[in-house]
Amino acid sequence: MPLLPVAEAQTRLLALRDPVEVETLRLAQAAGRWAAEPIAALRTQPSRDLSAMDGYAIAHAALPGPFRLIGESAAGRPFASPVAPGETVRIFTGAAMPAGADCVLVQEEARVEGAQVHLAGEGPAHPGRNVRRAGLDFTVGDVLIEAGERITPARIALAAVAGHAALPVRRRVRVAIAATGDELRPAGAPLGDGDLPESNGVMLTALLADLPIDLVDLGILPDRLEVLRDAFAGAQADILVTTGGASVGDHDLVRPALEAAGAVIDFWRVALRPGKPMLAGRLGEGVVVGLPGNPVSAFVTATLFVRPLVAHLSGAADPLPKPTPATLAEPLPANGERTDYLRGRRIDGRVHVAAIQDSSMLRTLARADCLVLREPQAPAAAAGDSAQILDLA
Secondary structure (H helix, E strand, C coil): CCCECHHHHHHHHHCCCCCCCEEEEEHHHHCCCEECCCEECCCCECCCCEECCCEEEECHHHCCCCEEEEEEEECCECCCCCCCCCEEEEECCCCECCCCCCEEEEHHHEEEECCEEEECCCCCCCCCCCEECCCCCECCCCEEECCCCECCHHHHHHHHHCCCCEEEEECCEEEEEEEECCCEECCCCCCCCCCEECCHHHHHHHHCCCCCEEEEEEEEECCCHHHHHHHHHCCCCCEEEEECCCCCCCCCCHHHHHHHCCCEEEEECECEECCCCCEEEEECCEEEEEECCCHHHHHHHHHHHHHHHHHHHCCCCCCCCCCEEEEECCCECCCCCCEEEEEEEEECCEEEECCCCCCCCHHHHHHCCEEEEECCCCCCECCCCEEEEEECC
């Protein structure tokens, strides 16, 4: 069976399930979610003309003055009466412009003598100078946040000023993580001959920490078909992520255990390096993603598949990671039939690819801040050539 290209595997994975249900949350609780529908302005901002500077509100046609000072306008305390030509009010940044005034003489260009304000500089060049017009930011009905955009701190502020106290978003995604392997022991536990500390579970938990998930830790599962089957069948998750046991050895029992639990495998084995023996399918109403047990392979496949799947189920309009261009610091050889994701680090504006890319080397991964993409059959690249990279958190 030919290996599935990465882009096709990503498309098929995201098609396995629609986004989760919608809930409405207060603004502070909506942070980090994705908007479930377009968010439109309920008010105009600013709702009326405001001063952009500290100074004096005047009619431009009355320049060069002088102007009779008749009052004051401050934020939250507007001057209620109109201003006639030849009159002015002291005004502060953010305060409402009084009727009859169409510009602001900044205080640095004004000289005050008793109740008279004189021009002491060039003055405002035109009507509207130093004024924020009503609707400068947005008007009622403007769509400010599109469906599928993430609710960032800036968008929370925008929604608040637009008149919203709560937003429709997708609920948190329930993610279950299971590490499999008889050789695995909890991190920090005593190790016997042939034992290994389990690192994938904590790594994946950290990798997904910034996403809106509820985590279910299934712990370390032994290489026993019936134990794996029962754990998978009882997971009750939107996404079940397994690590290890996804290949074809005698002890690689994840696929048969998933099928015994009722899963339907959609694809298995992807044309990428590292991470070829990953699988995906449906288990009940949820999606299952089987990652390799090798921690570097698990990290790369989780970056390419699990994070985008969580974002998709959370309602993201554009959940896939986006490569950005970079300049290579060293030459790279021609690539083979799989997409390569090479660990690299940016130094002084260029990307240095780790000399040894063995997928067992976690220290190399920990030092990397990006993955350098090498498409299948890519020709040799020289130092100074452009490459595509994925930023790592």
